[in-house]
Amino acid sequence: MPNITVYSTAYCPYCIRAKMLLEQKGAEFDEIRVDQQPQLRAEMMKRSNGGRTVPQIFIGDTHVGGCDELFALERQGRLDPLLSA
Numbered sequence: 001m002p003n004i005t006v007y008s009t010a011y012c013p014y015c016i017r018a019k020m021l022l023e024q025k026g027a028e029f030d031e032i033r034v035d036q037q038p039q040l041r042a043e044m045m046k047r048s049n050g051g052r053t054v055p056q057i058f059i060g061d062t063h064v065g066g067c068d069e070l071f072a073l074e075r076q077g078r079l080d081p082l083l084s085a
C-alpha cells in the first residue's frame, strides 16, 4: 500500500469522514495535526498548492484533495486502485 498522509485538525467533520472511509478500506495513514503545529499547516499548503482547508489527503504521490474529492474517487471506483497501487 502507498504511504497515505492526512493533514487534519481536531473537531473537523470532514476529517472524521475521510478518515472513516480510509479505515473502512483498511488503509493505514499518517495523520498530521496542523492545528497543533503551525509550521505543518504551511507544509500542508505548500504540498497541496495552496490548499487551506482540512483535510488535505495524499495517497502516494497523488494529492487527492479533501474529503469530497476522496468520496468522489470512491464513487468513481478509482479509490481502490489508488490504494493498491
Ligand SMILES: N[C@@H](CCC(=O)N[C@@H](CS)C(=O)NCC(=O)O)C(=O)O
Binding pocket: 011, 012, 013, 014, 015, 052, 053, 054, 055, 065, 066, 067, 068, 069
Ligand atoms: N470541501 C472540503 C471542505 C473542508 C472544510 O471545509 N474543512 C473545514 C474544517 S471541517 C476547514 O478547513 N475550514 C477552515 C476554512 O475553511 O478555512 C472537503 O471536502 O474537504
